[in-house]
Amino acid sequence: MQITNMHCSGQTVSLAAGDYHATIVTVGAGLAELTFQGCHLVIPHKPEEMPLAHLGKVLIPWPNRIANGCYRYQGQEYQLPINEHSSKAAIHGLLAWRDWQISELTATSVTLTAFLPPSYGYPFMLASQVVYSLNAHTGLSVEIASQNIGTVAAPYGVGIHPYLTCNLTSVDEYLFQLPANQVYAVDEHANPTTLHHVDELDLNFTQAKKIAATKIDHTFKTANDLWEMTITHPQQALSVSLCSDQLWVQVYSGEKLQRQGLAVEPMSCPPNAFNSGIADIDMFRGNFSIKDKLQEKIALTDAIVSQSPDGWLIHFSRGSDISATLNISADDQGRLLLELQNDNLNHNRIWLRLAAQPEDHIYGCGEQFSYFDLRGKPFPLWTSEQGVGRNKQTYVTWQADCKENAGGDY
Structure with missing residues (x-):
């Protein structure tokens, strides 16, 4: 674990676990480097540079593009800044170039947090958190969570933008496998149009297939709730896998980065989702509390046991004013039934302690x-x-x- 001073990418955190090493930067909560035994598993960038193509960035509150930067939500139209002029789109959310804060840090993990204040194009408030954890056996895991801390419902999507690589070799040599049966066609601005079977666009990678010269910049719909994709360089005997539980994944063959890696971007929604309404989720949370004041606790010191038609009755008392009755019986399946009745409703609590053997447990x-x-x-x-x-x-x-x-x- 090591933190270095501010650069273009903010603070830099170095993590290590076994043969895995990772570099995390605070700007965009970005993954700047990940290696195994010295081999690059993602395309790296230097902390002192502004990386191209959103290398490793977390994408909140929407991944990919919103066409023309415009969307309508709950009857209100909003305009976002256009930050990709070639596609005339607002791309990859509002936190990719914000400096996140380090809230927790160990030798193998770091937790980053960010506050997204309201803005003209997105007048909602979010608190977001990203946790990077490195494991000597399983590699890197990433957990992302956001909470709407405003007073109104907010549109929201999330993604992450790693470029997987087999030690910076060309994607042309990779065998690529992705369990996705559907893929979006795109228009001239790279916005999704219609969903097709992968065979229709010649983008079927459900079985490992060489990428060769194929150009990919498409959104795939995965076949399972939990999926795993893999790139393999046969000559180098090197494979890199990514697992996710998100339904959508953007795959880009990395032309802006000399095709040295494949962008594999798990997303909670497809591009332009604020307009299409696909994978639209409203989350509502509520909390309540009950406060109780204990004025007096009285022990019932006397007990009379008698037999009943279905079991036993135990009459607890203390003098003549305070009493309670416990009915002990069994149901049709032989399970013990305890029915406790407070004989005076002015006393609104009954505490019952049961003797137990060391091996006894209570569930449910x-x-x-x-x-x-x-x-x-x-x-x-x-x-x-x-x-x-x-x-x-x-x-x-x-x-x-x-x-x-x-x-x-x-």
Whole structure:
């Protein structure tokens, strides 16, 4: 782990794990270099230079192009600055040339954060985070997350722009494999038009195939939720793979960089998505809290056990004023049922402690998302989970999910 001073690319962070070494720059939260045993796995750039072709940059709040820099959202039209005049488009978002902040740093990982303030073309507020982690066995992993911290819903997309390379050799020699059955045709400004089967555009790389002189600057729709692509240089016996869980991926054969690498850009949406509406997602989050004040806790010191038709009754008391009844029985499958009743509703809490053997464990109670084993945890049997209406079996839950931005499907 090492941090160097400011250059054109901001601060520079060096990470190492086993035979892997990575260089991260704070401008654009960019991947400036990644090597394995000294071989380049991405096209590198020097921290003191402004890299061409968005080398390694994180693309927020949209990847790729927005045609004419113009889009309409919730009835309002917005105009973004045109920063690629050849295509007359606003390209690759608003954070690729912003200086991100280092919030956490170890020898093998770095966390970068950025605040995106409102602007005329994008009057929304985002807080974004990128985590680069290096592993001696699995290589580099990248996690990107953004949160809408404004008061209104915001259009959003994300991508990342590495150029994969087999040690800076020509892509003409690479065998390329990508599990994608569909690809967009593009117009004269490189904007997507219609979705085709890859065979129709002669861009079928579902089986490893030599790139040769093929020029690629297209958006592919992948076949699976989790996919892996690979480039291989047969003569050098070197392969580079990238895995992603994003549905879309832009592939560019790197003409601006002498075809020394293949841009493989996982994206959450296709180009011009702010206008097409494809992969459009509204995210709503809500929070609530319940505060409780414990005024008095009274132990029930006396217990009377009696048999009932389906099990046992235990009557707890302390004197004549405070009491509670526990009904112990079993269901049809032999599972233990405990039904506890507070005999005086003015006392609104009952604490019950159960003796347990060392090998006993407690699971469930709605807390599978916080703890799997509740053994030894004073957990109240009132809880919350992620949303209401986890299916569409009733009209009410369907309306809550689809119309009121409530609930969810997990």
